[in-house]
Amino acid sequence: MAITLKVPSIACDGCANTITKAIQSEKPEATVSVDVASKVVTIETEVSEEMIRKIIEDVGHTVEE
Ligand SMILES: [Cu+2]
Secondary structure (H helix, E strand, C coil): CEEEEECCCCCCHHHHHHHHHHHHHHCCCCEEEEECCCCEEEEECCCCHHHHHHHHHHCCCCCCC
8 A cells, every 4th residue: 555645844865765764674565755855755565654654753754644
């Protein structure tokens, strides 16, 4: 299932990297793509959206409701 989240706190490639690594360290099978310009994160995973939101928030980013 693909989850799409808007993460307004993404400012650069470093942020994109932090988020990608955080998700993949918890869920190695997840495919993560981050569009820095539009601040949208797309995750292909079996994990719940709730869990993904928590992982992103745990590395200091804010997920839009
Ligand atoms: Cu950054």
